[in-house]
Amino acid sequence: MAASLPQRFKVDFDPNSQIFSLAGTIRPRSIDEIAESIHALREAIDTVRGVLYIDVKRLIQMNNTAFQAFIRVALDACRERSDLRLIVVTSSVVSWTTRMFRHLSTIEPQISVEVYDSMFYPGQDYFEDTSFIPILRAQTKLTWRHERTILPRHGMRPGIAVADICCGIGDFAVLAQKEFQPSRIVALDHSKPSLAYARKVAAEFGVTGIEYTYGDASEMLLEDNQFDFVSCRHSLQVFNQPELLLKELYRIVKPGGRVYITNEKNSHCLGEPRAQSIQWTYNELARLLSNFEIDVEFGPKSRRYLADTGFDDILVESFMVTNLDGDPQDFADIIAGWEKMFADMAVRHGETPEFIERFRQGFRDHIFAALHPKGYAGWPIWAASGRKPL
Amino acid sequence: MGASVNKTTETAFEPLLQFDMEMEDFLSDWHHCDHVSSYLARMISHNRTDPVRHSNFFSSALNELLEVSFRGGTTDGKIGLSIYRQGATERVQLSFPCPPGQARFYREAVSKTRESDAQARYLDAISNDLAPSRESVLLDLAVNYDARLRLDEDAAPAITLIVDLPLEGMVS
Numbered sequence: 001m002a003a004s005l006p007q008r009f010k011v012d013f014d015p016n017s018q019i020f021s022l023a024g025t026i027r028p029r030s031i032d033e034i035a036e037s038i039h040a041l042r043e044a045i046d047t048v049r050g051v052l053y054i055d056v057k058r059l060i061q062m063n064n065t066a067f068q069a070f071i072r073v074a075l076d077a078c079r080e081r082s083d084l085r086l087i088v089v090t091s092s093v094v095s096w097t098t099r100m101f102r103h104l105s106t107i108e109p110q111i112s113v114e115v116y117d118s119m120f121y122p123g124q125d126y127f128e129d130t131s132f133i134p135i136l137r138a139q140t141k142l143t144w145r146h147e148r149t150i151l152p153r154h155g156m157r158p159g160i161a162v163a164d165i166c167c168g169i170g171d172f173a174v175l176a177q178k179e180f181q182p183s184r185i186v187a188l189d190h191s192k193p194s195l196a197y198a199r200k201v202a203a204e205f206g207v208t209g210i211e212y213t214y215g216d217a218s219e220m221l222l223e224d225n226q227f228d229f230v231s232c233r234h235s236l237q238v239f240n241q242p243e244l245l246l247k248e249l250y251r252i253v254k255p256g257g258r259v260y261i262t263n264e265k266n267s268h269c270l271g272e273p274r275a276q277s278i279q280w281t282y283n284e285l286a287r288l289l290s291n292f293e294i295d296v297e298f299g300p301k302s303r304r305y306l307a308d309t310g311f312d313d314i315l316v317e318s319f320m321v322t323n324l325d326g327d328p329q330d331f332a333d334i335i336a337g338w339e340k341m342f343a344d345m346a347v348r349h350g351e352t353p354e355f356i357e358r359f360r361q362g363f364r365d366h367i368f369a370a371l372h373p374k375g376y377a378g379w380p381i382w383a384a385s386g387r388k389p390l
Numbered sequence: 391m392g393a394s395v396n397k398t399t400e401t402a403f404e405p406l407l408q409f410d411m412e413m414e415d416f417l418s419d420w421h422h423c424d425h426v427s428s429y430l431a432r433m434i435s436h437n438r439t440d441p442v443r444h445s446n447f448f449s450s451a452l453n454e455l456l457e458v459s460f461r462g463g464t465t466d467g468k469i470g471l472s473i474y475r476q477g478a479t480e481r482v483q484l485s486f487p488c489p490p491g492q493a494r495f496y497r498e499a500v501s502k503t504r505e506s507d508a509q510a511r512y513l514d515a516i517s518n519d520l521a522p523s524r525e526s527v528l529l530d531l532a533v534n535y536d537a538r539l540r541l542d543e544d545a546a547p548a549i550t551l552i553v554d555l556p557l558e559g560m561v562s
């Protein structure tokens with residue numbers, strides 16, 4: 001049945017940041033089975049001065065036997081040391097942890113409990129703003145024209161188990177389900193408004209069977225080796241630690257399965273006429289976003305990142321979304337959305353009014369090129385995938 | 391209390407699945423609690439609003455119930471687990487044979503989960519006890535999972551714990 005579910009958990013103490021972390025599934029029959037971990041917590045408490053963070057964000061399961069054993073150590077330590085403060089950090093993703101650990105602050109004033117549920121990455125408030133939803137829809141509409149033919153080369157096929165991580169408003173999952181009829185499809189994102197929108201759209205269109213789930217892509221509840229195909233589109237580039245995400249994608253894909261990623265290289269966006277203005281703005285865009293730890297030049301780096309994560313049989317290709325992919329107005333609408341969002345970020349970063357005006361002009365010129373009867377406007381994307389070794 | 395089942399409410403719950411196992415086999419490996427709870431939670435959660443998180447939450451509660459039966463059950467007979475659904479609530483019906491005289495213990499423990507001082511009892515237990523008792527585990531379900539528990543003793547010496555878990559609303 002579920003013989004592949006091992007008793008698995010990890011305990012770690014970082015003395016520099018004074019963080020003791022518990023991760024995985026901890027369901028012992030007796031305290032003896034976790035004696036070493038209990039001892040590690042005692043040692044961590046003895047080591048620290050002031051505050052010890054107890055990080056349970058990645059704690060997937062813990063039974064009462066383990067819970068009570070760990071909190072016993074924490075409560076005893078607080079009673080012995082008035083200088084000690086313990087901060088338990090739970091995740092908004094794992095419902096039971098917050099409900100169980102919240103009592104500690106009631107029992108012991110030296111313990112506080114914090115729920116980690118925002119700012120999973122530096123540019124999150126921009127990309128998860130609901131005003132960005134129409135842009136995301138338009139982007140997927142245009143990229144799908146290319147990806148539907150690209151995907152089979154990267155392992156997508158009917159009847160397989162698929163996960164779309166950082167699914168946003170879930171439109172890619174809907175399109176993938178319609179086109180490829182996977183046996184199972186999970187779509188995970190950290191934006192509750194985006195997921196609410198995704199569920200609403202799916203319900204309105206009578207699409208069933210997509211398992212939309214709220215989660216942090218760098219610390220997912222999904223079990224190991226579950227999926228034949230895992231996609232993560234336009235997301236590694238906006239996370240400040242893409243290697244953490246890739247490690248998680250690697251973990252959940254089955255041996256022999258593939259992880260498919262798409263990313264941009266925004267400095268290669270182009271247009272004619274007004275090429276120079278367009279080029280300047282997109283070069284500046286890459287520079288601006290690097291200040292927010294966002295790497296919109298990630299695309300060609302995909303091969304290296306996949307290899308460093310441990311994937312083999314790596315495939316990389318690129319495609320250009322252009323104003324000739326259907327209605328040019330769709331392309332123009334995307335650029336208009338970018339202009340607003342990225343100009344807001346430039347303001348936030350403290351750029352001068354002169355810079356912002358010139359910066360905006362490049363986007364407007366890109367729109368001009370897209371809508372020009374003889375114009376050409378492009379947005380290049382790198383699609384890459386790697387196989388998890390058998 | 392346990393024997394007086396409200397038939398109107400009972401029929402409103404839709405059966406989702408039933409699981410039976412020889413108690414001797416179940417008690418042969420502690421990890422059965424983890425495996426069964428994880429597997430069944432995923433099965434019944436697939437059509438919840440957030441299947442992954444519902445499954446995680448439900449597995450957590452179900453595992454505690456299975457651990458109660460593991461620690462308190464005897465080898466003669468079967469463990470029976472039925473799961474039902476009504477709206478946002480899953481009902482877990484867990485039957486297992488237990489030693490004579492234990493029914494009274496469970497009757498009192500279940501009764502305490504429905505008293506007004508359930509939370510205070512729970513906090514007292516986790517503040518002071520070295521290891522969880524079966525009573526504090528049932529209090530945990532009431533306090534942390536908003537579970538409503540009752541006991542059915544119709545099939546003595548087996549007992550049946552009936553636990554309503556309104557987790558869908560808490561997850562979503």
